[in-house]
Amino acid sequence: MGQIMTGARMVIEALKKEGVEIVFGYPGGAIIDVYDELYKNPEIHHVLVRHEQGAAHAADGYARSTGKVGVAIVTSGPGATNTVTGIATAYMDSIPIVVITGQVPTKLIGNDAFQEVDITGITRPITKHNFLVKRIEDLPRILKAAFYIARTGRPGPVLVDLPKDVQQAKGEFNYLEEIHLRSYNPTYEPHLKQIEKAYLLLEKAERPVFLIGGGVISSDAAPEVRELAEKLNLPVTMTLMGLGGFPGDHEQSLGMLGMHGTYYANMAVAHCDVLLAVGARFDDRVTGKVDAFAPNAKIIHIDIDPSSIQKNVKVDVPIVGDCKRALTRLLEMIKEVGKPKKYWKERFKEWWEQIDIWRRRYPLSYKEDPNYIKPQYVIEKLYELTKGEAIICTEVGQNQMWTAQYYKFKYPRTLITSGGLGTMGFGFPASIGAQMGNPGKLVIDIAGDGSIQMNIQELATAMDQKLPIKIIILNNGYLGMVRQWQELFYEKRYSAVKLTTLPDFVKIAEAYGAVGMRITKPQEVEPTLKKILNMDKLAILDVIIAPEEGVFPMVPAGKATTEMILV
Amino acid sequence: MAERKCTLSVLVENTPGALARIAGLFSGRGFNIDSLCVAETLDPTLSHLTLVTRGDDQIIEQIIKQLRRLIDVYKVVDVTEEGDFVEREMALIKVRAEKENREEIYRLCEIFRLKIVDVSPRTYIIEVTGDKEKLEAVIELLRPMGIKEIVRTGLIAMKREKKNP
Structure with missing residues (x-):
């Protein structure tokens, strides 16, 4: 006989059984019972994010950097829909995460209740699998299956939608040591x-x-x-x-x-x-x-x-x-x-x-310019100074490609980047997950001035957790990759790519209690990087780079890979 | 590559959302569904689904692989590829049966072994079972009489057992 307990408690017990020590989340009315259990079980460390998208990306960054399943817990309705981009990001890159969403009570499902959304319907094409739990009897098996499906075969995100009355209902907690699903048998052994x-x-x-x-x-x-x-x-x-x-x-x-x-x-x-x-x-x-x-x-x-x-x-x-x-x-x-x-x-x-x-x-190359900092140079220096030992997260766009080209990644799980979906705003929350999963390691987010603003609210999360993440903003005042396409393929019609109003990133850092610095000249790069890398505190380095620098080589979309634009 | 018709026999867990997953897979990946037929099997925890689709070999391979990839899908068989199989479809046809053609329709039903399942003063409802060709033939013959409504089940299919084991 398993112990009798509430559904909310079962979630916590299942997390323990699965070896989950850290979860990322944001509370709300329909998940409050699970949060009550988190309060009573401090051995599971909950990281309060500032936007549910951040929770999904942080769980993802945690999973990518550790190889373990990342977990996010959010409420129903907007809490759930805010994780959608994060789930799709994990899905496209085959990353194992489990997202637990609160749901309105079962008898209200379908009634357009307050904060109700059909999240299993919404996430069906972007999860490896998802579940709506209707009966407390099914909960232990579903939780077991969720973790099993997420991490086995080709990994991927699994969502468990948990109505409030199921969280409150009591049932027997029979957690299987192993699970067998007759319709799911990934092939491991090759022919x-x-x-x-x-x-x-x-x-x-x-x-x-x-x-x-x-x-x-x-x-x-x-x-x-x-x-x-x-x-x-x-x-x-x-x-x-x-x-x-x-x-x-x-x-x-x-x-x-x-x-x-x-x-x-x-x-x-x-x-x-x-x-x-x-x-x-x-x-x-x-x-x-x-x-x-x-x-x-x-x-x-x-x-x-x-x-x-x-x-x-x-x-x-x-x-x-x-x-x-x-x-x-x-x-x-x-x-x-x-x-x-x-x-x-x-x-x-x-x-x-x-x-x-x-x-x-044609080795990888770029032209140096005494007046401007070249982004490639920043990444090269960063590689030299970290000796390739850091965990590097990136946003999406030029910053991501320069990083991929010029940082010579030596080990698996040291590049955390949104490859398939190409999600701007991924890198920084992912770096929170990576730093939580790798406390002693140097974790750096390489960002653009566009991307970083997509989840900049997570600075508060990182400061809460006292994470010494380093954010390096390659700041060209543009949505640079789109600008580059417009330059090359749209006769320089720069439509909606100039970020006319940019915040003062140094002051933003300071407003959150972090360190902020700005550099504008090539000779400042090395000493400033050294300085921030040695800080035991979150730091933003705003690097003003050559505004119209491009990423090369480049194969225009739809062309043969031998038809490269080289410089 | 040549497009071919393909009848898939799919066993899927009888869980809420399983059908939505399959339908979503087809719409999301731009595959076609010509017809779809779902019902319980001997095992109440599994549903059987006959799905008729089209595509070249590469697309059909993808369709089958993507179906197998769904966690709820237990088994997928390309019945058309396996060769020897039986296909059936049923249709209910509501046809005008006025004085002048009531007899003729009745005779037609005898010849084709169709069942008249409902009779009203001015209409019959006729049940037709057979392969696609038979259904089309019957519909064409009844059309001049004045078809009011047709409901078709979509194809179901089953592999034949080997005759000489």
């Missing part, structure tokens, strides 16, 4: 026949490229990626979500590919004869024009989600399974065949020579 086919392709390859995506991060496959890359001497390129899955400072790293990828990564993919893609989904920002993407390559695609395979590009060897296990099996096969390292080194020698020509021809 060995397929692994063999993949091996045979690699063995015959002359110009292979190893492409890794976010699946490598979520399955903790970075060690296997590195072992395979080094063993076979493969050039490695990463999607935005894959950055950190292979050390960016490794000589075999070609950096990021795609729209703002490096020249040499895009050239290598365009000319390769075998593309080994792991945990990537061939998003349009990666492929550019699909017909011209890796046109001569046989493609091996490893992914845990069968629907990712053959979705955007034709695949020759599909392998459904967990990235880590599939790579492990592939490595075992390579060991078994036992070709010496020298074989692979010799084999791809010419290919590497070609890649090195591309690397020398």
